[in-house]
Amino acid sequence: MEGSTVTAELMRQHLIDPEVCIRCNTCEEVCPEKAITHNDVNYAIDFAKCTMKGDCLPPCPTGAIDSFRKVARAWTVEEQFGWDSLPPDSEIVLESAGPVPEDVEKITGVATEGAGGATLPPWSAAHPYINLYTPDHPAEATVVGNMRLTAEGASTDIHHIVLDFGNAAFPYLEGQSIGILPPGTDAKGRPHHVRLYSVASPREGERPGYNNLAITVKRIAEDNDGNPVTGVASSYLCDLDKGDTVRVTGPFGTSYLMPNHAGANLLMICTGTGSAPMRAMTERRRRKWARGAAEAGGSMALFFGARTKDELPYFGPLQKLPDAFIDVQLAFSREPGQDKEYVQDRMRARADAVARLLKDDNTFVYICGHKRMEDGVSAAFEDICRANGLDWKELRDQLRRTGRYHVETYY
Amino acid sequence: MSINYNERIPNNVDLGEDRQLQRALEHWQPKYIDWWKDMGPEGFQSQDVYLRTAVSVDPQGWAQFGYVKMPDYRWGIFLTPSDENRLVNFGDHKGDKAWTEVPGEYRSILRRIITVQGDTEPASVEQQRFLGATAPSLYDMRNLFQVNVEEGRHLWAMVYLLHKYFGRDGREEGEALLERRSGDENHPRILGAFNEKTPDWLSFFFFTFITDRDGKYQLAALAESGFDPLSRTCKFMLTEEAHHLFVGETGIARVLQRTAEVAKQIGSEDPDALRKAGVIDFQTVQKYLNFHYSVTLDLYGAEISTNAANYYTMGLKGRFEETKIDDDHQLKGDTYPVPIRSNGGIGIEQVPALTAMNERLRDDYVVDVQKGVDRWNKMLEKTGVRARMTLAHKCFNRRVGRFDIDQPDIDHFSPDGRAIPESEWTKMHTEWLPTHEDHAYVASLMGAVNEPGKIANWIAPPRVGIDGKPALDFEYIRFD
Numbered sequence: 001m002e003g004s005t006v007t008a009e010l011m012r013q014h015l016i017d018p019e020v021c022i023r024c025n026t027c028e029e030v031c032p033e034k035a036i037t038h039n040d041v042n043y044a045i046d047f048a049k050c051t052m053k054g055d056c057l058p059p060c061p062t063g064a065i066d067s068f069r070k071v072a073r074a075w076t077v078e079e080q081f082g083w084d085s086l087p088p089d090s091e092i093v094l095e096s097a098g099p100v101p102e103d104v105e106k107i108t109g110v111a112t113e114g115a116g117g118a119t120l121p122p123w124s125a126a127h128p129y130i131n132l133y134t135p136d137h138p139a140e141a142t143v144v145g146n147m148r149l150t151a152e153g154a155s156t157d158i159h160h161i162v163l164d165f166g167n168a169a170f171p172y173l174e175g176q177s178i179g180i181l182p183p184g185t186d187a188k189g190r191p192h193h194v195r196l197y198s199v200a201s202p203r204e205g206e207r208p209g210y211n212n213l214a215i216t217v218k219r220i221a222e223d224n225d226g227n228p229v230t231g232v233a234s235s236y237l238c239d240l241d242k243g244d245t246v247r248v249t250g251p252f253g254t255s256y257l258m259p260n261h262a263g264a265n266l267l268m269i270c271t272g273t274g275s276a277p278m279r280a281m282t283e284r285r286r287r288k289w290a291r292g293a294a295e296a297g298g299s300m301a302l303f304f305g306a307r308t309k310d311e312l313p314y315f316g317p318l319q320k321l322p323d324a325f326i327d328v329q330l331a332f333s334r335e336p337g338q339d340k341e342y343v344q345d346r347m348r349a350r351a352d353a354v355a356r357l358l359k360d361d362n363t364f365v366y367i368c369g370h371k372r373m374e375d376g377v378s379a380a381f382e383d384i385c386r387a388n389g390l391d392w393k394e395l396r397d398q399l400r401r402t403g404r405y406h407v408e409t410y411y
Numbered sequence: 412m413s414i415n416y417n418e419r420i421p422n423n424v425d426l427g428e429d430r431q432l433q434r435a436l437e438h439w440q441p442k443y444i445d446w447w448k449d450m451g452p453e454g455f456q457s458q459d460v461y462l463r464t465a466v467s468v469d470p471q472g473w474a475q476f477g478y479v480k481m482p483d484y485r486w487g488i489f490l491t492p493s494d495e496n497r498l499v500n501f502g503d504h505k506g507d508k509a510w511t512e513v514p515g516e517y518r519s520i521l522r523r524i525i526t527v528q529g530d531t532e533p534a535s536v537e538q539q540r541f542l543g544a545t546a547p548s549l550y551d552m553r554n555l556f557q558v559n560v561e562e563g564r565h566l567w568a569m570v571y572l573l574h575k576y577f578g579r580d581g582r583e584e585g586e587a588l589l590e591r592r593s594g595d596e597n598h599p600r601i602l603g604a605f606n607e608k609t610p611d612w613l614s615f616f617f618f619t620f621i622t623d624r625d626g627k628y629q630l631a632a633l634a635e636s637g638f639d640p641l642s643r644t645c646k647f648m649l650t651e652e653a654h655h656l657f658v659g660e661t662g663i664a665r666v667l668q669r670t671a672e673v674a675k676q677i678g679s680e681d682p683d684a685l686r687k688a689g690v691i692d693f694q695t696v697q698k699y700l701n702f703h704y705s706v707t708l709d710l711y712g713a714e715i716s717t718n719a720a721n722y723y724t725m726g727l728k729g730r731f732e733e734t735k736i737d738d739d740h741q742l743k744g745d746t747y748p749v750p751i752r753s754n755g756g757i758g759i760e761q762v763p764a765l766t767a768m769n770e771r772l773r774d775d776y777v778v779d780v781q782k783g784v785d786r787w788n789k790m791l792e793k794t795g796v797r798a799r800m801t802l803a804h805k806c807f808n809r810r811v812g813r814f815d816i817d818q819p820d821i822d823h824f825s826p827d828g829r830a831i832p833e834s835e836w837t838k839m840h841t842e843w844l845p846t847h848e849d850h851a852y853v854a855s856l857m858g859a860v861n862e863p864g865k866i867a868n869w870i871a872p873p874r875v876g877i878d879g880k881p882a883l884d885f886e887y888i889r890f891d
Binding site for chain 1 (some may be wrong): 649
């Protein structure tokens with residue numbers, strides 16, 4: 001872990017701020033691990049002994065004990081004894097392990113075809129970290145949640161899986177993907193290919209302040225032609241229990257990112273598990289909105305298609321979002337007793353609202369889901385534009401050039 | 412008056428099951444509340460204060476934060492959990508099992524030790540009762556009240572011991588603790604420093620930095636006691652004492668930091684220029700330090716003391732961190748150096764270590780104070796000013812023991828430890844100790860700043876708030 005070859009295996013180290021500490025010895029008395037010690041100058045925490053149990057936090061009269069740093073190599077007790085003040089977080093920058101692996105490039109290449117290949121990110125997007133973890137040096141995440149999103153009787157099995165990265169730094173943004181390395185080998189004895197999943201949680205964690213993220217995984221039970229198959233990675237993920245560990249690569253993705261500036265509008269169109277990035281962005285905005293943060297502003301519209309209500313991931317939580325916060329339009333193509341409706345039909349039904357958003361320079365468009373949706377959505381855009389005096393092809397190119405049009409679709 | 416014990420008085424001493432103790436407290440508790448309303452923080456009894464309350468002794472339980480009106484504060488009774496294998500660790504009884512009951516032969520001495528310690532707790536609340544009206548910020552006001560309610564709890568802790576282990580005599584001592592008054596001519600508190608005034612916030616910060624630190628060392632010595640309930644009571648009190656020391660150390664540091672900032676701005680460290688700019692000049696801070704330090708050194712008692720030797724030999728009061736010291740813990744043949752007048756200066760006399768217990772604890776204390784002063788100086792150095800704080804010689808301005816300046820034929824000593832004639836003292840003492848004029852100047856700066864986000868001009872804001880809250884922009888006291 002030492003030296004310049006460090007990639008991203010930063011650890012969280014508990015330390016004591018010597019400028020705030022009054023050397024009262026309370027923490028040393030209370031630590032059940034005997035991890036805290038002192039010399040004539042400072043108090044210090046032995047990284048090897050500290051279990052982060054936190055018994056020392058409430059009794060500290062000063063708050064000096066509430067200090068944590070990301071480090072590539074833990075500070076020794078001796079080093080801490082010599083401090084006048086706390087050092088900054090590790091100076092070792094999170095470094096990409098090199099070019100993004102070929103297989104990942106291939107997958108993302110196909111996924112972004114609909115946007116005309118790789119595009120620019122929104123101008124106000126945060127800087128993404130990419131490729132911090134590789135198949136040779138994957139991050140090990142622990143499953144802390146695995147919940148089926150679709151109704152019990154539904155024909156599709158979609159899971160919301162929460163992965164915790166413990167002490168390993170895994171910074172990500174809404175819209176990025178992670179790679180999952182299924183264990184074992186294929187029929188020819190080779191390791192399984194990496195599978196990419198869009199992150200479904202906002203950057204500060206599925207649970208805010210925790211080092212975790214969520215993904216949305218559909219269990220693959222048939223191939224595109226309808227023949228029964230068992231998806232290696234999806235079955236592996238959907239069957240995980242809490243406490244299981246998963247090997248993760250990434251994060252990946254430098255353009256399918258959300259704008260951060262106030263007043264940015266989001267127009268989101270998705271089907272099935274394509275809802276993962278939409279859920280991440282919506283949740284990011286929702287938390288800000290709940291805090292009353294001004295930069296949460298800008299309107300949001302979501303066009304979301306599934307076969308039935310029971311198969312639409314996040315159906316329940318979506319119902320709870322206030323209209324003032326987001327315009328949610330759901331389309332069901334197989335809901336009993338209802339006409340077939342696809343996202344493009346919903347878009348046409350809300351043509352005025354879509355047109356208003358398209359005419360606004362502050363609107364950012366996100367499309368994610370099965371490849372099949374692309375043509376229908378394009379046609380809807382064309383119709384809506386024509387009826388509103390716009391040229392879709394021209395507009396799309398302009399959106400693309402300004403980092404405002406993002407497509408990720410898959411077979 | 413009936414009390415719902417476990418709810419009203421958080422405790423880990425089975426109060427709900429102890430009828431005798433309940434009866435004693437039923438009698439004492441209303442008087443305590445009367446005393447608190449009478450002598451506690453003046454004018455702030457009905458405000459909601461963001462306070463820390465101990466509800467149990469485990470790490471999660473003893474720091475519960477929330478808004479409380481001070482008279483409703485849940486003063487609890489806590490002892491650190493007992494260790495059945497604990498021994499008497501020093502003196503003639505070394506190696507015996509620690510006592511869970513008072514040994515008959517030490518009964519009156521122990522009662523006296525506990526009473527003297529207990530008397531300091533309400534005394535400081537009385538000394539500080541008017542400071543709420545001139546707090547430099549809500550953060551500081553909250554810290555003052557936290558210190559006050561915890562001193563109140565420390566009184567409870569001592570009264571618990573008196574009630575539980577000393578029968579009727581103990582109950583009478585408990586009552587007397589509520590009857591003495593700090594600074595009262597006819598009915599003063601037992602120890603000198605606790606009858607001094609705490610007229611302003613600079614005094615308060617020095618009191619908590621300097622005098623509460625004496626509390627720390629006394630409690631630490633009692634925490635070594637062979638009488639286990641006293642030991643366990645004091646150990647828990649020490650965790651709270653730490654907050655008081657914090658308030659003092661950071662309070663002074665913030666005063667010095669502010670003065671240093673202004674000195675840099677105006678390009679001068681001249682006292683008059685600094686006063687003109689509305690901050691406390693370095694010299695005045697140094698004078699306050701000299702005063703509080705010398706007065707507090709007296710609290711340790713005479714350099715040579717048979718009583719102190721007896722307390723140690725009896726196993727009642729140990730040395731600071733007794734069990735960490737590598738010796739025989741009986742000290743029969745050992746010696747210890749104490750200061751003595753010699754050839755017009757100060758020399759060293761080796762005396763039997765047992766009789767020098769007071770001096771030894773005083774010396775341990777001096778080392779601790781010096782470290783705090785060093786931290787202030789480090790901060791001053793960083794800001795780029797020339798001023799530094801220094802600790803006076805331990806024989807300066809003493810009124811107890813060999814260097815008591817009120818005794819006839821005793822020379823005075825300057826802060827740097829030189830013996831000086833009376834005439835020089837008369838001329839110079841106003842340079843070393845705060846004068847009426849200094850007090851008046853500091854008093855002139857004291858004005859209430861009761862709005863979140865604001866702080867008085869003479870002190871820098873704290874670096875961090877309480878319980879993870881913002882340092883200034885938080886309503887630590889609610890006035891409506």
